[in-house]
Amino acid sequence: MTTPENALEGKSFAKTYFPPARLAVSGLFLLNGTFAGAWATKIPEFATRLGLSESGLGLMIMFFGIGSLILMPIAGILIAHFGTTRTLKGATILFLSTLLLLSAAPTIPVGAVAIFVFGGLMGAMDVAMNGNAVEVEKSMRRAIMSSCHAFWSLGTFIGATTGGFLIQSLGVMGHAVLLTVVGAAALVFLWPHVLHDAPHPSEERKKVRLPRTLLPWLIGTMALFSMVPEGAILDWGALYMRDELGASLVLSGFAFGAFSLTMAVMRFAGDHVRDRFGGVRTLRFCTIMAIIGMIIAGTAPNAYVAMVGFAICGVGISNMVPIAFSAAGNLPGFAQGVALSVATVMGYSGSLFAPSVIGFIAEHTGFAIIFAVMPVLFIVVLLLSHHAVHADVRDHR
Structure with missing residues (x-):
């Protein structure tokens, strides 16, 4: 039998272990992973549309990595200046449009730009997500990082396993539009619950640069x-x-x-x-x-x-x-x-x-x-x- 005391204990447990800020950052890991898994199902069609050989596709995918390696440090600098919350929200808004760019790219140069932006914004969002998860860990004084990465893995599974069916049913652009709309709706729901943080006062005075210590x-x-x-x-x-x-x-x-x-x-x-x-x-x-x-x-x-x-x-x-x-x-x-x-x-x-x-x-x-x-x-x-x-x-x- 559920008593008022048990109900209060349940609410206390949920508030202690699963506060809204933790659920919000976990949801963003899930969203990022879903887009990553969805991209994996688009690769064959992307290569066919642009007439890429296997080596050409390999070079094209390298732009994904280059974009990530360029925008990840920039995300770190933005976090130092503006905090993880604003950086994460901004990166997520921009990232939501990237599947549409990949699905619409008509030529190799445009495809290279699209995959560069996709990889770069995925990496920027990744840095900001991990930074926000660290802030949530500090506020809760307990670890949550592993479960956040587990949600990312779950997202890749969802994106990869549903991608083929959705592309076959809705077409390449229909698949991208659906995921973009769902992602935007999820962001609207998660937005107010993302932990708000700001640079620490002592850090605002520091010059942001690469660490000189080992x-x-x-x-x-x-x-x-x-x-x-x-x-x-x-x-x-x-x-x-x-x-x-x-x-x-x-x-x-x-x-x-x-x-x-x-x-x-x-x-x-x-x-x-x-x-x-x-x-x-x-x-x-x-x-x-x-x-x-x-x-x-x-x-x-x-x-x-x-x-x-x-x-x-x-x-x-x-x-x-x-x-x-x-x-x-x-x-x-x-x-x-x-x-x-x-x-x-x-x-x-x-x-x-x-x-x-x-x-x-x-x-x-x-x-x-x-x-x-x-x-x-x-x-x-x-x-x-x-x-x-x-x-x-x-x-x-």
Whole structure:
């Protein structure tokens, strides 16, 4: 039987653990991820419309990465001057129109501009989202970053799984219009609940510039060496299972499926784990699990063992990047958003550019040895893991 006392306790729990500001930033992660997943389903039609070969498409997609790497630092500067709230809202408004640009681009030059803007605004929104999530963590004095990234993963799943059906039913432009309208409606709903913040008074007097001390770059290295293996699995795991382990087309798809499933589950659980055990211990456990999983995958005698290895690796990698981003966002003595933008740019540069380098190397060595050697990057993260102490937001009063 529900009593007034139980109802009050339920409301108190919801207000404590799921305040509107947390739900709002989680919703924006979901929105950003949905657009990212939707773009993945548009790539074949985009290439056909512009008459791009595989190499031409690869070069075109490089503009996505270039846009991200240019606008991410700019977002960090804007955060330092105006706070995460205004930067996030502005980046989101501009980002909502990018699928329309991609769907309407008639020529290669226009397509290059569209994909540059899409990647750049997605990256700018990403930095602002992570910055706002850090501010929410500080206000709640508990971790939320991992669950925010889990919502992004959920969004990519939604965007990717619905994209093909919607494009077939509504057409390429109809699909883009629908997502833009839904995204705008979601933003209207989320807008008033986004946590309002402003630059700290001491930070307003600081000249915004790249950090001259080593610590933000070391945390950025942690993010980079966590995301390079993640990008390698997402882009090359299925091909490795099919071509080198003899997996069927259906089974090879489970390389990504097993990895992404365990990653999403652990990201939803990661905030509680980090609050319980602290950022350093959580990161070290995750890194060790990632090492074990990657070694199993790289030395696997068959596709089933590799799939288990990728699943274990997903458990490990899941919370490594969120912890690194929280640590960067909480660094004392740096202008708001600048240290976070350094970590974000370094981390995402790994997932944007490393897979192409890995593909080139794999032509000469095969993927097995690459996956088997990848734990060297995790060992570096393990050596730097003591810096994850800055992710413990309860200590920032």
